[in-house]
Amino acid sequence: MVARLVVVEGLDGAGKNTLTTALVGELSDRGVSVGRLAFPRYGTLHADLAADALHGGQAGTADSPHAMALLFALDRHAALDQLGELRTSHDVVLLDRYVASNAAYTAARLGPGRETEVLHWIGELEFDRLGLPLPDLQILLDTPTALAAERAGSRETTDPGRTRDRYERDATLQAATGEAYRRLAASGWRSPWRVLGVDPDVRGLADHVVGR
Numbered sequence: 001m002v003a004r005l006v007v008v009e010g011l012d013g014a015g016k017n018t019l020t021t022a023l024v025g026e027l028s029d030r031g032v033s034v035g036r037l038a039f040p041r042y043g044t045l046h047a048d049l050a051a052d053a054l055h056g057g058q059a060g061t062a063d064s065p066h067a068m069a070l071l072f073a074l075d076r077h078a079a080l081d082q083l084g085e086l087r088t089s090h091d092v093v094l095l096d097r098y099v100a101s102n103a104a105y106t107a108a109r110l111g112p113g114r115e116t117e118v119l120h121w122i123g124e125l126e127f128d129r130l131g132l133p134l135p136d137l138q139i140l141l142d143t144p145t146a147l148a149a150e151r152a153g154s155r156e157t158t159d160p161g162r163t164r165d166r167y168e169r170d171a172t173l174q175a176a177t178g179e180a181y182r183r184l185a186a187s188g189w190r191s192p193w194r195v196l197g198v199d200p201d202v203r204g205l206a207d208h209v210v211g212r
């Protein structure tokens, strides 16, 4: 049996990590074995190149939406074995960000006029050419932009090592990314989607995660 692949998506500070942790707790209480992975995988080559660029270390790369998207895609490609192992040893694998992050952020950077082209490029690159598995379910945590920004900002105070990167500081980009995510979910891009507001019902969501 291969585990169900369930993705949690949303803006920076939306609460993805917090929701994923709550889902792991709820599913574990039900006896469901859960694997967990977050993208980008900080500490690995491509993810760290992307993170450097997001924090201003490689301005040239960060200035190119396609170069950034390729780094994130290559990080996922390098994780294929890890993902495969998680899927063969658990009932469910929860991913904090996946291919739709690349689609939403890249589409937002290039503008709505190029969204169709971006979705085609990212989908073909990551799923069709790099061979990443399609999710069984994608969850959009649709936290209002201002609240997500406030949460991401307050983390800087509680954790001084966690400075906001250039995407997180860009309110216009965050708003455009939120719009792009909503369109991905509404069109059912590459999987069924479920859209959640703030403080979602974790028990109800767990039913969907296991496919009930």
Ligand SMILES: Nc1ncnc2c1ncn2[C@@H]1O[C@H](COP(=O)(O)OP(=O)(O)OP(=O)(O)O)[C@@H](O)[C@H]1O
Pocket: 010, 011, 012, 013, 014, 015, 016, 017, 018, 019, 151, 152, 155, 198, 199
């Ligand atoms: N439902 C909630 N109510 C209040 N605070 C929350 C809630 N969910 C998350 N937070 C807080 O908001 C901040 C961001 O949450 P979290 O790290 O889960 O977001 P994220 O979407 O994973 O962020 P990022 O993508 O930027 O890493 C954290 O300080 C967390 O404690």
Ligand SMILES: Cc1cn([C@H]2C[C@H](O)[C@@H](COP(=O)(O)O)O2)c(=O)[nH]c1=O
Pocket: 012, 039, 040, 069, 072, 073, 097, 098, 099, 101, 102, 103, 105, 106, 167, 168
């Ligand atoms: C996986 C992935 C991420 N991004 C963007 C989205 C965020 O702004 C950062 C990652 O930050 P986080 O705090 O670790 O969530 O990178 C992207 O553009 N494309 C991707 O595939």
